[in-house]
Amino acid sequence: MKLISEGLLEELAAAASASPRARTHYNLHESPADLVQRYLVVANRGSYFRPHRHTTRAELALILRGALDLIVFDESRRVTARYAFGTGAGNIAYENGPGIWHSVIVNRDATTFLEVKQGPYDPATASEFAPWAPAEGEPGAARFLEWARRAAPGARAP
DSSP: OOOOHHHHHHHHHHHHHHHSSSSEEEESSSSTTTTEEEEEEEEEOOOOOOOOOSOOOOOOOEESEEEEEEEOOOSBBBBEEEEEEETTTSSOOEEOTTTTTEEEOOOOOTTTEEEEESSSOOOSSSEEEEEOOOEEEEEETHHHHHHHHOOOTTBOOO
């Protein structure tokens, strides 16, 4: 049996704060070969989730604490929707179907969500990153994140 305690979430929040990526993951599944991949993600406001899509699988995210926005893009990098989740938002979870370009914008430090995806995990096909968005660690990533914090439907990614 695995228990998810407040203490575990606090440990993960500390790990996220110490991470250069401003986030950490905690696997609940046993191996990448598992048919259901389940893990916690704890992220701070400075964490950049490069826009990406999952070409063959859906993902489910349940926000446990904190607040985040999900931004959805079309093929021409235009924002088609923005949804708020977590504290004060009224929404607590989302399921994204395959092929949807999206990004997560963390609005509160130590935001925590449970993510569930179909396995097995294959890093070669798990995510396709948007070629029009900078990779993590590139100089333009911070600028893109600041743009995304304000981006409304209809805006086009730089």
